[in-house]
Amino acid sequence: xxxxxxxxxxxxxxxxxxxxxxxxxxxxxxxxxxxxxxxxxxxxxxxxxxxxxxxxxxxxxxxxxxxxxxxxxxxxxxxxxxxxxxxxxxxxxxxxxxxxxxxxxxxxxxxxxxxxxxxxxxxxxxxxxxxxxxxxxxxxxxxxxxxxxxxxxxxxxxxxxxxxxxxxxxxxxxxxxxxxxxxxxxxxxxxxxxxxxxxxxxxxxxxxxxxxxxxxxxxxxxxxxxxxxxxxxxxxxxxxxxxxxxxxxxxxxxxxxxxxxxxxxxxxxxxxxxxxxxxxxxxxxxxxxxxxxxxxxxxxxxxxxxxxxxxxxxxxxxxxxxxxxxxxxxxxxxxxxxxxxxxxxxxxxxxxxxxxxxxxxxxxxxxxxxxxxxxxxxxxxxxxxxxxxxxxxxxxxxxxxxxxxxxxxxxxxxxxxxxxxxxxxxxxxxxx
Numbered sequence: 242x243x244x245x246x247x248x249x250x251x252x253x254x255x256x257x258x259x260x261x262x263x264x265x266x267x268x269x270x271x272x273x274x275x276x277x278x279x280x281x282x283x284x285x286x287x288x289x290x291x292x293x294x295x296x297x298x299x300x301x302x303x304x305x306x307x308x309x310x311x312x313x314x315x316x317x318x319x320x321x322x323x324x325x326x327x328x329x330x331x332x333x334x335x336x337x338x339x340x341x342x343x344x345x346x347x348x349x350x351x352x353x354x355x356x357x358x359x360x361x362x363x364x365x366x367x368x369x370x371x372x373x374x375x376x377x378x379x380x381x382x383x384x385x386x387x388x389x390x391x392x393x394x395x396x397x398x399x400x401x402x403x404x405x406x407x408x409x410x411x412x413x414x415x416x417x418x419x420x421x422x423x424x425x426x427x428x429x430x431x432x433x434x435x436x437x438x439x440x441x442x443x444x445x446x447x448x449x450x451x452x453x454x455x456x457x458x459x460x461x462x463x464x465x466x467x468x469x470x471x472x473x474x475x476x477x478x479x480x481x482x483x484x485x486x487x488x489x490x491x492x493x494x495x496x497x498x499x500x501x502x503x504x505x506x507x508x509x510x511x512x513x514x515x516x517x518x519x520x521x522x523x524x525x526x527x528x529x530x531x532x533x534x535x536x537x538x539x540x541x542x543x544x545x546x547x548x549x550x551x552x553x554x555x556x557x558x559x560x561x562x563x564x565x566x567x568x569x570x571x572x573x574x575x576x577x578x579x580x581x582x583x584x585x586x587x588x589x590x591x592x593x594x595x596x597x598x599x600x601x602x603x604x605x606x607x608x609x610x611x612x613x614x615x616x617x618x619x620x621x622x623x624x625x626x627x628x629x630x631x632x633x634x635x636x637x638x639x640x641x642x643x644x645x646x647x648x649x650x651x652x653x654x655x656x657x658x659x660x661x662x663x664x665x666x667x668x669x670x671x672x673x
Contacts, residue, residue: 257673258670258673260670261639265663269509272299272488273298274487275491279346280351284355289478292328293326305342306348308342315329338365354423356401357401380419383420387411408434408471420441422441431470442466443556447486452483458470487510487515491655493519494563496539497566500528500540503543508538510535511536513535525549526574527541527545545573546571546574548571548611551580564580566632572601572639575613578611579610591632594625595632598620600617619640621644622646631652
């Protein structure tokens with residue numbers, strides 16, 4: 242396929258130029274899971290030795306975490322494989338982290354549990370990340386306090402101290418992924434046994450437990466709503482090799498884009514059960530779906546997708562991170578769909594941008610009513626968060642004309658080699 246040269250607009254801000262209306266076809270490989278990798282790097286801080294992390298996605302969140310960890314004395318080396326990191330936390334020490342970096346990502350707060358578990362003290366600025374609604378850290382602090390930590394939050398800084406962490410039994414008021422992970426990180430080295438009830442069940446929580454167990458921790462029940470951790474001193478943990486679980490949201494994004502453009506795409510190197518809810522909704526929308534051991538193929542040729550109703554739920558329900566890209570697909574579906582967001586209260590900020598492209602969507606509280614149109618049309622749009630950016634890319638791929646997407650710093654946080662992967666599927670897209 243000949244390379245399509247797209248017009249370059251004036252101005253210095255990076256942007257994606259997408260010449261839409263081309264069906265995506267072909268095969269693409271999933272990268273390592275963003276949400277798992279950003280928990281595994283802080284977890285490596287617990288190990289007074291060298292760990293090897295493979296299948297690490299090349300995204301900006303990882304670069305930010307590396308910089309934060311380097312400020313603690315943790316050393317990094319890249320292997321010959323560009324997706325493998327060697328993490329040496331032998332000489333790590335407590336350190337006050339830079340607020341300008343922690344504000345860039347929510348997962349930076351995992352360093353609170355990791356530093357507390359390793360050293361018994363931590364000073365971590367309150368986190369930032371995508372603005373997708375109210376995301377208090379109360380549950381994180383509740384879990385750490387239950388383990389015996391004294392925590393003060395002042396001037397935007399969480400200060401945690403614990404002469405001894407002790408195992409306990411606690412109930413999470415909400416099945417929070419972040420609070421579950423932070424509590425796990427601190428509980429690994431606590432004396433006795435910790436039981437986390439109503440724990441998050443997401444695949445990256447399981448991946449974190451798998452990694453820590455390979456280092457000598459004793460964690461049971463990850464993937465269920467009760468996780469039990471038998472405390473092990475950090476000095477007893479050892480370095481290990483671990484491959485990051487595939488990114489189910491990245492995979493879902495490409496499969497959704499295939500359907501939105503009337504194409505057919507296979508995503509390799511995934512765990513299909515992790516996106517079972519998305520695949521079920523794509524099939525309900527009229528797509529052909531084929532699942533093998535580590536691949537999924539989805540196609541939507543010859544007809545518009547059908548309208549379907551979607552409600553986001555914690556895993557194994559429909560993932561909130563796939564809701565925004567799926568909404569772009571429903572924008573060109575035949576009929577009226579209702580998308581109900583139950584996880585975050587700020588997940589519809591991208592709707593105004595889709596409306597600029599001709600979508601017919603109205604938001605009523607936590608629900609978006611989507612009246613499908615035959616075609617979307619190109620426009621200049623801006624991403625307000627990571628998955629909103631993915632939604633605008635999907636819309637641009639399906640739209641007629643050349644769509645200009647800005648706010649790429651959000652996309653860079655979670656999609657490894659986005660332009661290259663889209664081009665391999667036949668998309669006409671350039672980053673300028």
